[in-house]
Amino acid sequence: MAPVKLAFYARVALILHGLALTLLFMYLGRTIFIPLFFAFLAAMLLLPLVKWLEKKRLPRALASTISIIFFMVIIGGMIYFFSRQVVKFTKDLPNLEQKFSEKLQSIQTWISNRFHIDDEMQVSYINKSAGGVVNPVVNSLATTFVGIIQFFILTIFFFVFSFFMLYHRRLLNRFLLSLFSASHAQQVTKVILKIRTIINSYVLGLLTEMAVLIVLIFTVLSILGIKYALLMSVLAAVLNIIPYLGIYTALFVSLLITLANGTSSQLVEIVVVFLLAHFLFFQELSEAE
Numbered sequence: 001m002a003p004v005k006l007a008f009y010a011r012v013a014l015i016l017h018g019l020a021l022t023l024l025f026m027y028l029g030r031t032i033f034i035p036l037f038f039a040f041l042a043a044m045l046l047l048p049l050v051k052w053l054e055k056k057r058l059p060r061a062l063a064s065t066i067s068i069i070f071f072m073v074i075i076g077g078m079i080y081f082f083s084r085q086v087v088k089f090t091k092d093l094p095n096l097e098q099k100f101s102e103k104l105q106s107i108q109t110w111i112s113n114r115f116h117i118d119d120e121m122q123v124s125y126i127n128k129s130a131g132g133v134v135n136p137v138v139n140s141l142a143t144t145f146v147g148i149i150q151f152f153i154l155t156i157f158f159f160v161f162s163f164f165m166l167y168h169r170r171l172l173n174r175f176l177l178s179l180f181s182a183s184h185a186q187q188v189t190k191v192i193l194k195i196r197t198i199i200n201s202y203v204l205g206l207l208t209e210m211a212v213l214i215v216l217i218f219t220v221l222s223i224l225g226i227k228y229a230l231l232m233s234v235l236a237a238v239l240n241i242i243p244y245l246g247i248y249t250a251l252f253v254s255l256l257i258t259l260a261n262g263t264s265s266q267l268v269e270i271v272v273v274f275l276l277a278h279f280l281f282f283q284e285l286s287e288a289e
Helices: 008-028 030-055 060-090 093-115 119-167 169-178 182-223 229-239 245-261 264-288
Strands: none
Touching (some): 008 030, 030 060, 060 119, 060 229, 119 169, 169 182, 182 229, 182 264, 245 264
């Protein structure tokens, strides 16, 4: 049976319809597709470890389970580290509150001298503005609670998906090959291996960048005598995964942390260190491309 050749406009219409349906399907199923995507990246990262364990004559199920447990220990260690650092930082919250009060008082004094608006009028305006914000915040508490529960459920799905991708990787490979004709099996296999190599290189490169960024920022901040240097360096490395906005978000949080127990000069030093580290990596990535 000869293949049917469609007109150019018909092919374009079918492609656009297929793309729109795919995007709609992904949007409606984002609750499943998001952990599935990250589980795929984690499985690609853990695949060398699973193969190494299998070479030690461990069953595939046991090798996959050990790899997932190892990954869970790493994630749990990071969560434990951040929890300990946050608990230590809560001891400095009164200092942060006091400094914010002092800054607020100085701003109120400046507004009063500049625009001749006394403190009572400023407080009254702030209360009116805050009144419109309280209700949405209260209403969002239930949404936040539901979001936390959903996060834990998706985390469980993430580890389950990762395990089954590692355990049934050959079945998934045969499924992908079955989508194409037998004459293209060798070419499809090469493409799959190339995609796996690219993903592994990307993930390993990202982890290497995070490690170098942690060491660099932690070393410089420690030399400058800034408190919570390790917390800020890890935060910068983790949030640096988010392009452009991540490093500035980490910078803002680090400034808040330093404001509680640091000096004005240390705030400037943190800004300089974070921006230099960001532009250094950005320039290296640009040259690599």
